[in-house]
Each structure stands twice: as C-alpha cells, then as structure tokens.
Amino acid sequence: MQVTTINVKSSDNNTYVLIQDNQSIVIDPSCTDGRIQHTLSGTQLKAILLTHGHYDHFLGLNALHRLYPNAPIYCNHNDWDFVSGDAMIFSSQHLMDISYISQQSLNDIDSGHYTFGNFNVETFSMPGHSKGSVIYEIDHQLFTGDVLFKDSIGRCDLVGGSDKAMQQSLRLFKQFNDDTIVYPGHGSATTIGNERRYNPWLIHLIGR
Ligand SMILES: [Zn+2]
Numbered sequence: 146m147q148v149t150t151i152n153v154k155s156s157d158n159n160t161y162v163l164i165q166d167n168q169s170i171v172i173d174p175s176c177t178d179g180r181i182q183h184t185l186s187g188t189q190l191k192a193i194l195l196t197h198g199h200y201d202h203f204l205g206l207n208a209l210h211r212l213y214p215n216a217p218i219y220c221n222h223n224d225w226d227f228v229s230g231d232a233m234i235f236s237s238q239h240l241m242d243i244s245y246i247s248q249q250s251l252n253d254i255d256s257g258h259y260t261f262g263n264f265n266v267e268t269f270s271m272p273g274h275s276k277g278s279v280i281y282e283i284d285h286q287l288f289t290g291d292v293l294f295k296d297s298i299g300r301c302d303l304v305g306g307s308d309k310a311m312q313q314s315l316r317l318f319k320q321f322n323d324d325t326i327v328y329p330g331h332g333s334a335t336t337i338g339n340e341r342r343y344n345p346w347l348i349h350l351i352g353r
C-alpha cells in the first residue's frame with residue numbers, strides 16, 4: 146500500500162491518499178488545490194474517511210464528492226452535525242467558506258472491521274477531542290486524526306471534548322506494536338514506540 150501525504154501549510158492539516166492495486170482511499174480531504182484529485186487520477190476511489198467532524202479536515206470534501214459521487218463518505222454519527230453545518234464549533238467558522246455536506250451523504254462508522262475494495266480497515270472509536278473521533282488502522286498503519294500527534298495530543302476544550310474520554314481513548318494505543326507508523330491529522334508522522342517514550346501525555350498512561 147502506498148501512502149501519500151498532502152499537507153496544507155497554513156493549518157498543517159494532512160490529507161492521506163492510500164493506493165493499492167489501482168484502488169484508493171482518501172482520509173480527511175482537507176486540501177482544496179487539486180492535489181488530492183491529481184494523486185487519485187487513474188485509481189478507483191473506494192471510500193472517503195473522516196477521522197472526525199472538524200471543518201479543517203474536510204474543506205476539500207465537496208469537490209471530491211462531485212468528482213466521485215459513488216465513493217461513500219464515512220464519519221462517526223456523533224460528529225455529523227459538524228460536517229453538515231448544523232453545529233457551530235468555532236466562531237471563525239461563520240467567516241469561512243466551509244465545505245458542508247448533507248447528512249444524507251454520510252455513512253456512519255464505529256469501532257469494528259470494514260472492507261472497502263481491497264482495503265481492510267479496522268476502526269477504533271476514540272472520543273475526547275470530539276465525540277465522534279475515530280482512528281483507522283490500515284495495513285498496520287494508524288491514521289489518528291486529532292487524537293494523537295507527534296509528541297502531543299488533540300485539545301479537549303472544544304464542543305464535545307472531554308479530558309476523561311481522551312484519557313480512556315489514549316490507553317487504547319497500548320495494543321499497538323512500537324513499530325506501528327502513526328499518521329496524524331496535523332504535523333509529522335511518528336511511531337507508537339516514539340510516542341510511548343517521548344509523548345508527555347502517553348508516558349504516564351502507556352509509557353515504559
Ligand atoms: Zn479537530
């Protein structure tokens with residue numbers, strides 16, 4: 146499986162394009178300048194996966210949905226109101242041209258196993274940053290959204306956030322091997338081993 150990281154400089158958001166046997170998956174289409182479409186060209190897009198419902202993670206969703214109307218869009222139902230614009234999380238949101246999408250176009254995803262074309266996706270519900278935050282394990286690689294970053298974690302003070310839920314979610318990272326690659330929603334990629342040793346929020350929970 147080939148993983149392409151597309152970074153939006155202004156917000157340091159990462160979009161991930163996964164390609165395997167001419168089939169593809171997009172995780173968090175935050176990029177709006179055509180790089181996602183360019184990376185996807187010649188592949189069959191099997192699914193668009195959101196790690197959670199914050200707008201900076203789906204600014205490119207509408208454009209992608211128009212181009213690939215048959216590719217199902219997945220997001221945990223607890224964050225649907227953010228994606229459809231029925232919930233306002235940041236005041237600056239009113240000033241921005243957000244790429245909202247109707248809830249009829251969304252599919253729910255929760256902890257469990259999913260198959261999209263040739264891709265096997267294990268999903269883990271990890272509330273704390275938002276109620277509907279999930280992470281995806283695909284081919285022994287983790288796509289962690291705003292739950293886990295290199296040397297940091299997502300904030301818990303936004304609507305739907307919870308420090309307590311975040312602590313419980315972070316404990317779930319214990320089940321992954323140290324060499325598991327972590328692709329976060331913002332910033333550089335890392336490994337579970339690195340985070341277990343150096344991430345101040347993980348050290349006391351699952352450190353060694
Ligand atoms: Zn977020």
Ligand SMILES: [Zn+2]
Nearest residue numbers: 199201291330
């Ligand atoms: Zn974010």
